[in-house]
Amino acid sequence: MRTxxxxxxxxxxxxxxxxxxxxxxxxxxxxxxxxxxxxATFEIKNTRLVVVDQDHSQGSRxxxxxxxxxxxxxxxxxxxxxxxxxxxxxxxxxDQLIVIGTDFGKAIETNQPTKVLLVTDAINxxxxxxxxxxxxxxxxxxxxxILAKRVPFKTNKGNLTxxxxxxxxxxxxxxxxxxxxxxxxxxxxxxxxLSGMNIVKEKELGTIEQINVTPIKKWQFITGKLLPFWLIxxxxxxxxxxxxxxxxxxxxxxxxxxxxxxAAVYLLVVLAMGLLVSTITxxxxxxxxxxxxxxxIFILMSGLFTPIESMPDWAQWFNKINPIAYFIxxxxxxxxxxxxxxxFAGLFYALxxxxxxxxxxxxNRYKKVV
Numbered sequence: 136m137r138t139x140x141x142x143x144x145x146x147x148x149x150x151x152x153x154x155x156x157x158x159x160x161x162x163x164x165x166x167x168x169x170x171x172x173x174x175a176t177f178e179i180k181n182t183r184l185v186v187v188d189q190d191h192s193q194g195s196r197x198x199x200x201x202x203x204x205x206x207x208x209x210x211x212x213x214x215x216x217x218x219x220x221x222x223x224x225x226x227x228x229x230d231q232l233i234v235i236g237t238d239f240g241k242a243i244e245t246n247q248p249t250k251v252l253l254v255t256d257a258i259n260x261x262x263x264x265x266x267x268x269x270x271x272x273x274x275x276x277x278x279x280x281i282l283a284k285r286v287p288f289k290t291n292k293g294n295l296t297x298x299x300x301x302x303x304x305x306x307x308x309x310x311x312x313x314x315x316x317x318x319x320x321x322x323x324x325x326x327x328x329l330s331g332m333n334i335v336k337e338k339e340l341g342t343i344e345q346i347n348v349t350p351i352k353k354w355q356f357i358t359g360k361l362l363p364f365w366l367i368x369x370x371x372x373x374x375x376x377x378x379x380x381x382x383x384x385x386x387x388x389x390x391x392x393x394x395x396x397x398a399a400v401y402l403l404v405v406l407a408m409g410l411l412v413s414t415i416t417x418x419x420x421x422x423x424x425x426x427x428x429x430x431x432i433f434i435l436m437s438g439l440f441t442p443i444e445s446m447p448d449w450a451q452w453f454n455k456i457n458p459i460a461y462f463i464x465x466x467x468x469x470x471x472x473x474x475x476x477x478x479f480a481g482l483f484y485a486l487x488x489x490x491x492x493x494x495x496x497x498x499n500r501y502k503k504v505v
Contacts, residue, residue: 138351142359150363160329164321164371165378171317172310172383179265181209185220185232188213192240198251201277202233207269217252224256231255231266243281303471314385315466316439318375323459324430326368326402330409331426333360334501335419357498361406368402369395388473394466400486401462407493408458414500433459461486 150156184202188195202208211229214220223229234252242249253270257263304311337343346356373395379385409426416422436443436450437459443451454460461482468474476483 138355139359139362142351142355143362146359146363150367160325160367161371164325164375168314168317168321168375168378169382171320172314179262179269180207182207182231182266182269183211183229184208185212185214185223185229186210187215187217187220187232187234189216189237190235190239192243194240194243195235197280198235198239198274198277201273202270205269205273207266208273221254224254227256229256231270233270310383311385311471312467313439314379314383315470316437316463318372318379319437319459319463319466320434320439321375322368322372322398322402323405323434323462325371326364326405327409327426327430328423329364329367330361330406331412331416331422332409332419333364334410334413335416335422338417339419353498353501357410357501361410365399365402365406368405369398372398385470387470389469390475393476394469397462397465397469397483397486400483400490401458403490404458404486404493407490407497410497411493411500414497414502433457436460437463439463455485456489458486458489461489 150160186199186202188199199210203210208231212220212223214223217232217234220229220232220234224232232254234254236249236251239249239251241247251274253267253274255263255267255270301307334343337346376387376391380387408429412422412425412429416425436446436454437457438454439459443454443460446454465474465479465482465486468479472478
């Protein structure tokens with residue numbers, strides 16, 4: 136154990152002596168958490184809307200006012216005809232345009248059906264679907280107001296009504312959904328990259344040969360190499376949870392020790408994968424490229440940005456070997472649902488097995504003279 140402690144002292148001295156590494160470890164993840172939590176969202180706000188009001192009646196003005204009052208839309212222009220408005224869409228200066236016909240107000244007054252034309256820039260298909268849905272909700276709200284004015288007030292006594300209940304995220308705030316996943320992303324990147332470059336750095340400096348001929352055992356060397364980054368990643372997770380609570384007011388309904396226990400096992404997976412990459416590469420550049428190759432695939436398919444259930448069957452099967460997907464699911468369950476161990480025991484055991492497998496592969500791949 137004394138040997139491991141000496142290696143730990145050496146590793147921590149190297150970490151805190153490297154002036155370029157300290158900001159990467161402690162400052163960059165916090166900045167990323169603050170930025171990504173606000174920007175990595177599928178909520179569409181301030182949709183640029185061009186209005187073509189060919190009627191100029193009270194009804195058309197009320198409909199336009201409904202769009203102006205919505206936080207999802209921003210009217211950037213008012214044009215006289217469809218052709219002029221379409222140019223805004225073609226030039227990328229607008230996202231949507233709405234055309235109100237000349238008989239719109241008269242149709243409303245005479246209780247006749249009428250239509251409006253809604254055109255959406257659909258280069259980004261998912262964003263177009265959301266913008267179209269938001270616009271239809273505004274129009275439906277306007278329609279309900281008209282019906283409420285025409286139909287005499289009647290009591291709903293005896294009628295069947297439905298009241299929606301939103302569990303775990305009552306305000307439907309996308310930040311509440313994203314922050315737990317981004318926390319997983321940050322500790323993953325730090326753990327994977329740092330452990331992936333650790334042994335490679337020794338190779339580039341030429342000190343790995345000196346270490347190999349010392350009486351240090353393989354397990355002592357690897358423990359001393361991985362444990363500092365394991366502790367640093369856990370510290371950053373705790374610090375990130377504090378920021379999530381103070382800055383974003385993210386609820387934490389579950390057990391804090393339970394989350395730390397799962398994170399400790401998950402980080403073993405990440406660090407062991409980084410160590411495995413470190414043993415098969417000879418330079419830090421090679422390690423960075425290989426680490427980034429795996430991280431991009433794991434992150435994009437982890438369910439952080441898109442639901443795993445919406446992916447093709449082969450992608451859902453691939454996620455069975457994606458550790459990031461496991462921990463994002465568990466982290467959201469603990470933080471937002473207050474889930475206990477029994478609720479995700481299968482996922483945890485899979486992570487534990489994954490950690491054991493990666494450690495065995497990484498240790499066996501590392502070659503030492505003694």
